Amino acid sequence: MPKNPSTSTSEPSAVAQTGAKESRRGLSRRLLLTSAGAGTAGLAVGALAHAGLAGRSHAATVVDTVEFYGAHQAGITTAAQDRMHTAAFDVTSDDREALISMLRSWTDAIAAMTQGQQVGADDPAAGSYDAPPSDTGEAADLSAANLSVTIGFGRSLFIGNHGKARFGLDGKLPDALIELPHFSGDQIEEGRSDGDIVVQACADDPQVAVHAIRNLSRLGFGTVRVRWSQTGFGRTSKTTRAQQTPRNLFGFKDGTANLLADNKELLDQHVWVGKDSTDQPWMAGGSYMVTRRIRMHVETWDRSALREQENVVGRVKSTGAPLSGGDEFSEPDFAMAGSAGPVIPADSHVAVVHPSQHDGVQMLRRGFNYVDGSDGLGRLDAGLFFIAFVIDARTHYVPLQEAMSSKDAMSEYLRHTSSGLYAILPGISQGQYLGQQLFDS
Ligand SMILES: C=CC1=C(C)c2cc3[nH]c(cc4nc(cc5[nH]c(cc1n2)c(C)c5CCC(=O)O)C(CCC(=O)O)=C4C)c(C)c3C=C
Numbered sequence: 001m002p003k004n005p006s007t008s009t010s011e012p013s014a015v016a017q018t019g020a021k022e023s024r025r026g027l028s029r030r031l032l033l034t035s036a037g038a039g040t041a042g043l044a045v046g047a048l049a050h051a052g053l054a055g056r057s058h059a060a061t062v063v064d065t066v067e068f069y070g071a072h073q074a075g076i077t078t079a080a081q082d083r084m085h086t087a088a089f090d091v092t093s094d095d096r097e098a099l100i101s102m103l104r105s106w107t108d109a110i111a112a113m114t115q116g117q118q119v120g121a122d123d124p125a126a127g128s129y130d131a132p133p134s135d136t137g138e139a140a141d142l143s144a145a146n147l148s149v150t151i152g153f154g155r156s157l158f159i160g161n162h163g164k165a166r167f168g169l170d171g172k173l174p175d176a177l178i179e180l181p182h183f184s185g186d187q188i189e190e191g192r193s194d195g196d197i198v199v200q201a202c203a204d205d206p207q208v209a210v211h212a213i214r215n216l217s218r219l220g221f222g223t224v225r226v227r228w229s230q231t232g233f234g235r236t237s238k239t240t241r242a243q244q245t246p247r248n249l250f251g252f253k254d255g256t257a258n259l260l261a262d263n264k265e266l267l268d269q270h271v272w273v274g275k276d277s278t279d280q281p282w283m284a285g286g287s288y289m290v291t292r293r294i295r296m297h298v299e300t301w302d303r304s305a306l307r308e309q310e311n312v313v314g315r316v317k318s319t320g321a322p323l324s325g326g327d328e329f330s331e332p333d334f335a336m337a338g339s340a341g342p343v344i345p346a347d348s349h350v351a352v353v354h355p356s357q358h359d360g361v362q363m364l365r366r367g368f369n370y371v372d373g374s375d376g377l378g379r380l381d382a383g384l385f386f387i388a389f390v391i392d393a394r395t396h397y398v399p400l401q402e403a404m405s406s407k408d409a410m411s412e413y414l415r416h417t418s419s420g421l422y423a424i425l426p427g428i429s430q431g432q433y434l435g436q437q438l439f440d441s
């Protein structure tokens, strides 16, 4: 389990572990960790002990925090972490002020947790003995592990399930926040889908991601309740050039042709909502997140020949190169002829979803593998929790999914069991709360 905080992020915190921060906020989780006894928690302790509580020389301190404030929320272009816990919440209260108050407390908690600090108070022993601790405590000895928390609102937050405006949000529903259509072959479970608010927590330590969701859920008690939640591991994409392409549960490299954090022009074109590309000015700087829990019939896959597997994906299993040749990052040549039709079959996954088939649209994929035990019939309940961030799902997701479900050979091995589309809030600066642009608009 990666407890190594030496992996810096695409958005490192400029203030991580400075003396100023210590005196302002008291002991951070990581400094508690260091002072509580080197040797118990792996490399983090070694590194921080060297940075020296004694000497207070912070020069060697490693950074494993992701900046929370900014024009966009973290957790989208942030270097994809290894673990995920995503949850959707339904708002149980009708009170707009209660919702805003919860979003304020969530903002404070996220700002603290992403910097490796406890929720509420930095020192868990400082609270009242007669009250529950302000932090649940299971991450107290862990580093921030590159935690990012990303919040979005579902269509039902604006108009409920009957089209009636909620929380005074009349006229604030973005046109792009559609109800995703039913796609051929879908076996969607309602209880695993949609929801008023989505919270994606990603970290390089599963306990840190779970801790984030649990503490937000606790802070929301009386205002929201969890509708569904999903854990994931082994990121199935890369979002920075420095990251190696990971493999999905079919054993193929996944994320090769993904949009990357350093391609600002493409991100502006395909991921970030701009003030001119939305009917809702409050969405500028935001994005749309598509979630699909896709069961992969791994037992059937494992019994299929390598030739079949590669023809289904359109790439070489070992290297990730397109079947038309070259290396992993070579462009596929869909026109190259083989002995019986194109070398890359027209019904292969990459041929079906490639931008050349869809007016050049691209998406930022950020999914995770999942295994939720077995299904009672001797098969793993395993697959991909597909997550993609796009500027507009109507142009950047729906047509691709329609093509997949009608002509993608991979679909035979897949079953979509959940579906969600959320308006990802723009980022905020210090002093603001998540969602403020909407509620102030
Ligand atoms: C509708 C969008 C997509 C869904 C759903 C989806 C599911 C899915 N994909 C894989 C495995 C791979 N996908 C790969 C590439 C790829 N996939 C999509 C879209 C969806 N995939 C796109 C847009 C692309 C990029 C195409 C391109 O530009 O070439 C690949 C190849 C490697 C890579 O580029 O990432 C694999 C492998 C699975 C297993 C899956 C559902 C479980």
Ligand SMILES: [Fe+2]
Pocket (backbone or CB within 6 Å): 349, 353
């Ligand atoms: Fe794919």
